[in-house]
Amino acid sequence: MPDIYTKDYIIELLRKAGLHEYKILHSLAVASLAFKIAKEVEKAGHPIDMKTVRSGALLHDIGISQTIDDASPSHAAIGGELVRKYGYSEEVARCVQDHEAVVATQEEGKQIGMQMNRDSFLPQTWEEKIVAYADLALFIVSECLREKDFWENSHCAEKAFFPYLQEVFRKYSTIEVDSKHPFLQREYAFHQEMKKYIKPEFFEDEEYKKVVGQMHKAQKAYGLKLPFPYAEKLD
Numbered sequence: 001m002p003d004i005y006t007k008d009y010i011i012e013l014l015r016k017a018g019l020h021e022y023k024i025l026h027s028l029a030v031a032s033l034a035f036k037i038a039k040e041v042e043k044a045g046h047p048i049d050m051k052t053v054r055s056g057a058l059l060h061d062i063g064i065s066q067t068i069d070d071a072s073p074s075h076a077a078i079g080g081e082l083v084r085k086y087g088y089s090e091e092v093a094r095c096v097q098d099h100e101a102v103v104a105t106q107e108e109g110k111q112i113g114m115q116m117n118r119d120s121f122l123p124q125t126w127e128e129k130i131v132a133y134a135d136l137a138l139f140i141v142s143e144c145l146r147e148k149d150f151w152e153n154s155h156c157a158e159k160a161f162f163p164y165l166q167e168v169f170r171k172y173s174t175i176e177v178d179s180k181h182p183f184l185q186r187e188y189a190f191h192q193e194m195k196k197y198i199k200p201e202f203f204e205d206e207e208y209k210k211v212v213g214q215m216h217k218a219q220k221a222y223g224l225k226l227p228f229p230y231a232e233k234l235d
Contacts, residue, residue: 004088005054013059014059018065020222023070027058028058029138030060030134031057032205032207032211033208034054034131035054036198037197038050038053055095056127057130057131057135059088062079063075063080073100073114074114076098099135100132101121101129101133108182108183113172133194136161139164139228144159159230159233162234163231164229165177165187167229
């Protein structure tokens with residue numbers, strides 16, 4: 001029997017599921033960041049199941065193989081069900097299911113057309129938080145590096161996430177969000193909680209930079225415009 005938790009097995013599973021190559025490279029970058037963040041969380045005195053973190057990070061976007069659209073809010077819930085079907089632990093499934101880190105109630109899920117098989121999709125365990133934050137941090141840093149004071153600017157994360165949240169709501173709901181919306185504020189609060197576990201040197205690691213460079217090339221080949229829209233100001 002193959003070990004379904006190895007990186008090679010998971011990457012092959014993502015390909016067989018139909019996940020685009022740029023999302024597989026994205027998943028490798030998230031896994032690299034997640035491992036580094038997990039080490040910092042461990043140093044702070046919190047035991048971490050590294051196998052769960054690694055597997056959850058690599059598998060976190062597998063649901064996009066079904067939704068196709070990256071912005072679909074349902075890809076996390078769908079992904080959680082897929083990894084259960086493939087035989088992964090409940091701990092890994094919850095890392096996948098909760099990685100969007102914004103939906104706190106059934107009603108909120110309905111507002112954005114998200115499939116809700118739980119009352120809340122907020123990350124609870126350290127493993128869930130690490131996977132969710134590694135995914136968020138990759139996005140935030142890619143957007144915010146244009147700001148020289150990124151590591152000191154407390155509003156950079158909020159500004160980066162706002163256009164993405166607007167896009168999701170415009171595509172999947174009839175609600176127009178502003179900077180005070182609970183989804184945005186919750187994501188910002190999550191960043192504030194977790195950012196002490198992330199360091200600038202994480203993004204200078206040569207292996208990480210190589211994977212991110214490959215990811216950006218694959219994203220452009222796919223037709224994505226980089227960097228993503230960035231809110232120069234919030235209302």
